[in-house]
Amino acid sequence: MSYYDIDSILTDAEKIPCTFQLDIPDLGYLDNNPSHTLKSGTRIQLPLWLAEMLAIANTGSLDEQAKSFVTFDLPSALGNDVVQALKADPRAVPLRDQSPHFYGLATHMMDLSEEQELAAVLRKTFVTRASEIALHARKVGGANQHGAKGQADEASNLGVGGAGEEFLRGLDEWERKLFRKAHDGTRAGKEWMDSVKKR
Amino acid sequence: MALPLPPGLAQAEVAFLAEMELVTVVPRQRLESINLLSGRTPVLRPPHRAPLPLWLALLLKKQRRANIVPPPWLHPTSLSQIIHRETKEDPTAFSAPPPPPSRAHPSQPGMAHRPAADANLSPPFLPSCTADAPAGYLPYHWLEVAEALLAHAGDDMAAPPGEVRGLLRDLVEVRAAKMRSSTSALEGFGGGLMSLRGVGAMELAESRGFVLGVVDGVRRIGASAEATRREEEEMGGRREDDEGSDDDMGI
Structure with missing residues (x-):
């Protein structure tokens, strides 16, 4: 901070x-x-x-x-029903609707008051959503970079579904940064792969 | 703050370093030894194979002065064996890197040698992409070397380049999925170990930002809990120390 x-x-x-x-x-x-x-x-x-x-x-x-x-x-973003929903399925909760700075707010609140259980739930949520984010980052890169041309040479043949967009809209700021990092890595990899062929 | 580059090597830098790997070529023309920064290249005499750095081998290949012998691990059989190992036998770990060069010398079976003092045993300098590299193991620069060879020496491949390329794509996808799911090891408190053994340089460059981001996020979420745990430990430690000294006094 x-x-x-x-x-x-x-x-x-x-x-x-x-x-x-x-x-x-x-x-x-x-x-x-x-x-x-x-x-x-x-x-x-x-x-x-x-x-x-x-x-x-x-x-x-x-x-x-x-x-x-x-x-x-605790603010309503960290209220009991949100925590219960996160326990049930971290991927189904649009965190951005709770707060655009969900994790930032949560860590700040945990600094102010002891919330052992909240920390465990958040950790599980973050990690579970992170692998989902990485998957979407890879998919989106493939769709944007090559979308129309060269489907045969596609590193990933997965498309972006409606559910994916829904999930990506629910990312908070930390997760957006993470998405950007994962996406940049994949995109740079694709650029390199194209440059190998051209040279 | 000023340097916009992310930490670690970028993809282009990794690809540049990979061109230092040695590959085996079959020359078509004589070529005298060249004095390079990395040492003298062997004299090329047409039917004899010789190890050359990848960049020089690609140059000679483009000038049609040499053919490149693809490393054994790039053979479709070896690739599908690796894919089988990654998906069926051990679906959580990355397949192991190639073993270090054997200490046993083929001319003296049963006699183990200490490797020569100047032998290179660390991954970037192993001759892991030459024709006598072991099959079934992916070296550190596997993706870069494989892509370069497929793009520029496709006609030297043991199998149709399309087949090799397809297998490589499968392998890349399998390992990328593993890289994503390896973050779930950070889920519980106290755990948090991610084994990246056998991961290639290019894969590292691709997922470095993401993995570091996840680890940093987990650290920040756990920071306050960690601080209280430390405090408690300190308090507890002090009490235990007191008890310990009491015991010493008693003895």
Whole structure:
């Protein structure tokens, strides 16, 4: 997570559900209620960077009543039903619909709170989807490069089906990068193979 | 940040390096020895076979001054044997690289020698594409050498080039599928070993970006769990140390 990483910045802008623990005067506009006090217990979607700050900071008093400004829950993208769906079949879930920066958000949330099970599910999801991504990357390369001409000399004779496009639309940013890498590798291999014949 | 090139060798670089491999040629004309950076080439006398670097052999082939003897592993029988091994006998692993040159000398059976001090035993410098290379094993530069030979010396092949090409395509697809599924070894915690033994240079160049991406993704997903595990281990380790020192005191 670099300072200049645009994906990291965009991940920080993802909203997560927070609950305020204190009454805060004049902050009501956050809850579409301008010039009123923001009541304790209000649930508001806050961007990740703000929620993180407010959750870590506390009221500053040294007695035992010191508490953080907000508590946060897991966002709906990492909610129970999504995790259950991922457990059932990682390939069937369009992660991009949950969040364009699904894995970035998930790792950030895991940094903030202990989620052992989530980590295991995500790992399985990522790896399973990765091999699927590689398969599609290879297929798409074949279709784009040679599409009309020279079917006989095709390294891969698999076409891109409707299901494939559906799957590719559901990739989050990490997976898109992975797809690009796999695709670049395959394409460079094909280019080399063509250049051998020409020389 | 400034260098746009991905890590590792690109395909063109791998193909360039593969041209250093030695292949066996049958010369049609005499050619005196040439003093190359890699050493002197043998004197070519028409009926006698001689090992030459691939690039020089291809040059002579184009000028119709030599024929190239394809390496035994490029024979259809050997290729289909390898495909059979990859698909039926061991559907998860890549087929093994060729064994190192035998220490036993054919003239002295039963007597193992220490290989000569200047003998090359590391893969890029093995004579693994010459006519006396072992059949049934794919050397490090198999795909590059096979493609180059098929493109420029198709008439020297032991079988119709189309047949060899078809078998090569099958092999490429089988091994690419293995490369994809090898990532699933990273699924569980604690595992995470991917054996890439026997994978060729060109295959590595193709899948390097993808495999590194997968490994890096798994690392980032596991980073927080790893950090907590380390902390726990540290705490636990300290306690164990204390107990250990107590035991020492007792003894």
